[in-house]
Amino acid sequence: MSRRITPDEVQLDEAVFGPLTQSLRELIDVAIRSEAGGADALRAHELIKEATALLSARLDPKPFGVPSTGDGEYLPWGNVAMGLRNAIAPPLIIQRDDTDRFATDLVLGAAYEGPPGQVHGGMCALVLDHLLGATAHRPGAPAFTGTLTLRYVAPTPLGRLRAEAWIDREERGKTFAVGHMIDAQGVVTVQAEGVFIRPKVSA
Incomplete structure (x- = not known):
């Protein structure tokens, strides 16, 4: 069962935690690519530990879930x-056009590298699984x-990418x-080709 989140909490997350998360994405990227000296790296480590302690002052012991x-x-x-x-x-922001095609434009940098200069194949799989799943989703019938x-x-290649998806067909509770x-x-x-299954609703 999902927990309830108030309108005030929604505004807080969007206005405060959204930018905080984006700064963490940037931190991950620069930590991989940084050529900073040892002293600067050690100082950054201390600041990160300080930030971790600050954010841990009030911590939900459970996974975030889907409020x-x-x-x-x-x-x-x-x-x-x-x-x-x-x-x-990344994050993925999915858009739907008037022909029922779904797409997401994204930038995958150093944090998603597999072979040198290329996106890890598993990351490509994650993006396409999520996008195809969103394409197959129906309100009230996941x-x-x-x-x-x-x-x-x-x-x-690392950098700017686009993923697109659409429905091929539907058969007996399955979306292709x-x-x-x-x-x-x-x-x-x-x-990518995916088969997405709608679970039967028990009486």
């Missing part, structure tokens, strides 16, 4: 792909990944979605 505003809206702020409060999330098949057709990842030059680097 609800109480009016049917759910806030997946801890989500690994799109969470407002999750610095690991769909969960049954299978996800990927074909890596070209290296996915397809999509791909595209680099900044418009080259398709990963193709």
Whole structure:
């Protein structure tokens, strides 16, 4: 059962924790690429420990979960792909056009590197799984990944990328979605096919 979150808490998270999370994303990136001297690195370490202690003063012992505003809206702020409060999330902001195609534009930097200069294949899988799942989702009838098949057709370079997805067909509670990842030059680097299953509602 999701916990309730008040309108004041929503505003606080959006206005305060959103920018805080973005600063953590930037910190992760520069920590990987930094050529700072030892003294500066040690000083940064102390500041990070200080910030960790400050944020730990009041800490929920449970995972963040998916809180609800109480009016049917759910806030997946801890989500690994799109969470407002999750610095690991790129985050993914998904848009839907008038042809029912879904897409997300994103920037994947040093934190998501696999082979030199390229996005880790597992990260590509996460992005496409999330996007295809969002494409298959229906209000009040969520769909969960049954299978996800990927074909890596070209290296996915770090930097600006776009992922697109659409519904291929639907059969007996299953949605078949397809999509791909595209680099900044418009080259398709990963193709994806997924089967998403809607659980039966018990009487």
